[in-house]
Amino acid sequence: MRITDRMVINHTISQLQQERQRLGDAQTRVATGRRLLRPSDNPADVERALTLASELATVQNQATNLGTTRDWLNGTEAALGNFNDLMIRARNLALKAANSTNSDDELAAMASEANGVLQNALAIANTNQGGYYLFAGQQVRTAPFKEESNAIIYQGDNQEMRHLVELGQTMPVNITGVAGDHGGLLNGLTQLKALQQALTANDQNGVQDFLKQSESVNKDIYVSLSTVGARIQRIDRTAARLQQRDVDLKQLYSNLVDADMATTISEMNAEQQAYQMALAASARAIPRSLLDYIR
């Protein structure tokens, strides 16, 4: 084929341009550390990357929120434990009042102590953690228990508070003030009130009633405690699983989006060399013509 000067120059220019383009792309990949910069680089990979990114964000957020849920459960567990201890103290008090003869002063002291237990128990049942009443059902801004002259009033409800555990799955996290076959904490507080009144009035029947019925409170609390325990376990297992998922997703995402630095840098070096060689070749190829050789 006949070769003209223009042809040689055109080829040179176009090859240099191509090399420059490839070098520019390689440099960008090294500078940003990324293999995928735009959707058009690889649409299918970018779609996958977006899905992974969304899932990763959800997993990380979920892990943080699980911490909050754990706090809630911890607080509930501690409160229930303390309430249980108070019931035991009250029981001992009642036993003492029932089994031995007591002077008036001693009775008065016991009544006072019973009141102290009642007030403590009331405070525990009204535990407020981070602005939320733990035992109020869904009425989280209202103190669930109120003492009146002759009764304890429950102002909460019996609704579940559900938290997201992992994608699409929720779990109830609260114990309401009336949870349990025998009336839960409300029952406990009512009986403590009754005991206090009984000791104040030296009503042996009342004390006996207390001794008979207080066990039911403990039963309810034990059931609630094991429920809470199971929930805590589930939270912990999920947190561990989420942590693993976090690591896996980060790995997958990085494989997809990030450039492997060793490979990318060597590619860039190769392109740089290729570019320089193209430049050198052009310098030789841009032709000398016959004019250089005739007189």
Add this chain to the structure above:
Amino acid sequence: MSGMIRGLQIGISALMAQQQAINVTSQNIANINTPGYQRQRVNFRELSGPSGFKNPPVIGNGVHAQGIMRFATPFIDEQLRRQRGIGQDAATMENSLRDVESVLTEPSGTGINAGLDAFWQAWQDLSVQPVEQSTRVTLLQSGNQLAASINEAHNFIQNLHDNLLSQVDTKVQRINDIAAEVADLNTQITQANARNGGPGGAVSLEQQRDSLFFELSDIVNFRLAIDDNGMARITIGNNALVDDGGARPIQLDDNGAPVWSANGRKLAVSSGQLNALLDLRDTAIPRVMGQLDTLALGLRDRVNELHRQGYGIDGSSGLDFFVGEDAATFAVNPDLLASPSKVASGARPNSLGDISVALQVAGLATTPSMDGDPPTLSINGFFRSSVTDLGLRIQHASNKHEASSTVFNHLTDRRQAVSGVSMDEEVANLLSYEKAFQAGARIINVVDEMLDQVINRMGLVGR
């Protein structure tokens, strides 16, 4: 004697012809870098003498530079024009769509995808802490961010679209200008050829006209027919753009479609920059804008549906979370921004711990709620598929462009091979013409001496 005078004439004809050839060679060398230039050559023809004489036999009358021939390549040119049209079509499409892509850059930590994720997570956070103002304020802010990034994407793309309107205008105008210039050159060329008694009378004008054809082929598809008189007729579709009567103008009608001014019929555009611009203006870019609108409306409808049935912690209900009619006006309800307690987190009034609405809204991240009945894509999924769609279109245009460039380069080489100027060749020719010129001068010298001998030195016996 007449033989010797003829010798002079032969010599002179040699001088003139070689001089002409040297001029043409210089023209070639001077234009070695002129884009589209096709080399020219002088046609030498032997001039014959009167015929029929036998004794003495009659020789010719020398040489005549018959005409200047251009190494034209009509078939290659036609293929080149076609490729230019295809390549420019793809390139224009690719460039414009890459502009759109620049505002939808994914994957990134700051794009719409990240905005959607942050929004869903804010609802999850609300489900765990429904009562604090800080969670609510954060939620509303993330909604704002999301709305803002959708607004911004829309506005950017709208701008691109508006630019296209003026670009189409410019191209139509250019087509008219080129047609007018071609018509003008047609007149000049046909007249020059008539004067010349045949083709070859206006070689540079023809070159000029050729480069106009190339420029036109970048813009729009057309068929070209050049007759023996040098008249070039251009047709687009079934209608003439340039014919014997001159240039036929085109314009844009009320809908922005290019039509023939004479009869209002639509221009049959199928290639070139104009084709891509029209496609972008009428289909490709509105498609992306439509997808953004669908995303905004999907968000608005799905979230509002759930939000209206819920209760804020101040008892409010029935409120919209998002307002707006399309991607441009999409925004968070300002009533909520003013009063975060109104954000509905629960499904029951007076029940601050109920967070079922918050959970349902958070679930929209993955619940299929868009695209078909029954819905097949979640809101995030819809956005992802729109981004992929755009990416694929760009890849397609880019591949088409690259393929066309390869063919274009090959055709350019072929054209160059036939009609490009080779410096070595021209210089060699220059040497040979120069030598021929010198030889011609030498002939004249010789004849001159002979004449001198005869005229001045004959018959001087004994002088």
